[in-house]
Amino acid sequence: MIEVTHPDSAQPAAPSVEPEGTLILGERSLSLVLDGRECRFHYVWLRDNSWAAADRVFLSSERKLFTPTIPATIAPAKAAFDPHEGLKVLWNDGQQCRYLPEWLRRHDYSEAPRDARRHAVTLWGETGIDVPRFAHADVVNTPEGQLAYLDAVIEYGAAIVSGVPSVDHEVERFAETIGHVREVAFERVHNVRHDPTGYNVAHTPGELKPHTDLPSYNWPPSIQLLHFLTNQTTGGESTLVDGWTALAELRRQAPAHFETLCRVPVPYQLFSQDEDTWAENPMIQLDTDGNVKVFRFSNQLAQPLSIPFDQVEMFYDAYRHLGTIIDSGRHRATFKSEDGDLITVHSHRVLHGRLPYDPASGARHLQDVYMEFDDFLARRRVLRGEHMPLAAQKPEETQEAP
Numbered sequence: 001m002i003e004v005t006h007p008d009s010a011q012p013a014a015p016s017v018e019p020e021g022t023l024i025l026g027e028r029s030l031s032l033v034l035d036g037r038e039c040r041f042h043y044v045w046l047r048d049n050s051w052a053a054a055d056r057v058f059l060s061s062e063r064k065l066f067t068p069t070i071p072a073t074i075a076p077a078k079a080a081f082d083p084h085e086g087l088k089v090l091w092n093d094g095q096q097c098r099y100l101p102e103w104l105r106r107h108d109y110s111e112a113p114r115d116a117r118r119h120a121v122t123l124w125g126e127t128g129i130d131v132p133r134f135a136h137a138d139v140v141n142t143p144e145g146q147l148a149y150l151d152a153v154i155e156y157g158a159a160i161v162s163g164v165p166s167v168d169h170e171v172e173r174f175a176e177t178i179g180h181v182r183e184v185a186f187e188r189v190h191n192v193r194h195d196p197t198g199y200n201v202a203h204t205p206g207e208l209k210p211h212t213d214l215p216s217y218n219w220p221p222s223i224q225l226l227h228f229l230t231n232q233t234t235g236g237e238s239t240l241v242d243g244w245t246a247l248a249e250l251r252r253q254a255p256a257h258f259e260t261l262c263r264v265p266v267p268y269q270l271f272s273q274d275e276d277t278w279a280e281n282p283m284i285q286l287d288t289d290g291n292v293k294v295f296r297f298s299n300q301l302a303q304p305l306s307i308p309f310d311q312v313e314m315f316y317d318a319y320r321h322l323g324t325i326i327d328s329g330r331h332r333a334t335f336k337s338e339d340g341d342l343i344t345v346h347s348h349r350v351l352h353g354r355l356p357y358d359p360a361s362g363a364r365h366l367q368d369v370y371m372e373f374d375d376f377l378a379r380r381r382v383l384r385g386e387h388m389p390l391a392a393q394k395p396e397e398t399q400e401a402p
């Protein structure tokens with residue numbers, strides 16, 4: 001062990017010139033050199049993440065230690081670090097803990113590893129993308145095929161599965177090979193075909209401008225699957241727009257418009273004879289890093305604004321700007337969906353729509369269901385073998401002295 005320098009400073013950790021295995025104890029945190037890099041950990045964070053038998057149920061990884069009982073003065077009474085054996089600490093509350101090197105690597109919260117752990121997202125270009133396409137048999141029958149499909153939806157926000165049997169409710173069976181159908185107030189499997197008596201604009205043959213479904217929920221469905229049982233009409237091409245790219249353009253061109261749409265609540269409603277959904281939220285919701293997390297865009301379902309008088313025109317200016325970008329044809333994929341095609345969209349990101357069609361020219365029938373993006377992330381973790389937690393400490397070592 002090497003004596004104290006200053007690991008508590010706010011400077012970012014950097015490639016270290018200290019020898020591998022160096023351990024430096026500061027007042028409130030320590031630093032250690034692992035894989036040639038300086039990694040820093042706060043004492044309270046390490047104590048909280050103890051895997052000692054008294055602190056955690058080993059099999060389920062559930063925490064028994066009640067975090068608020070950790071005193072602000074927690075610090076090592078003794079500590080040692082070896083790059084192969086890990087970090088051993090006797091805490092000043094008497095608990096002995098070990099933190100294995102592979103666990104320290106996985107949970108290192110320095111800036112670079114945190115960046116690397118974020119989900120890779122590729123925004124579409126000006127001309128849109130060729131939506132990644134996968135064969136149904138590969139996605140439902142092989143882990144590799146399913147993983148490739150999940151990767152595409154997570155990275156690009158959209159994918160097409162072709163060769164899906166044109167069988168009633170096949171889209172529901174497909175969803176259940178990935179995760180779970182998200183129930184909504186209307187049909188579990190929603191039919192879209194020409195129907196003059198239908199309850200929404202999807203049942204007309206007119207253009208359906210790009211939109212996201214059900215912003216009338218406080219948490220709109222985050223995945224939508226659209227399965228074309230048949231599509232023999234003239235026209236009716238599918239349109240997908242990367243909403244996150246459109247928002248990046250808006251943010252570059254007019255930050256004030258972007259900010260307005262992050263702030264102004266917009267009410268949306270979708271109802272039927274017996275059911276109702278209604279929710280009021282800003283169109284843009286950001287994550288804690290300031291990136292877009294949820295995008296709601298449905299011109300057809302928007303209800304009268306109820307906001308302070310002096311904000312109304314500000315909102316319409318921002319909405320006009322955004323709508324112009326979305327309707328510009330940029331960042332858009334336009335394609336004819338064939339019989340047996342199943343479109344998947346990450347519907348907090350990618351908008352879907354359709355060009356007008358002639359209902360007399362042939363049959364057009366699709367069925368859609370909703371899911372949650374969490375199911376896609378979870379299924380990918382399971383297929384990659386990443387879902388089981390990595391223990392910081394082996395159970396038989398919990399009583400070992402550092």
Ligand SMILES: [Fe+2]
Binds near residue numbers: 202211213
């Ligand atoms: Fe829709």
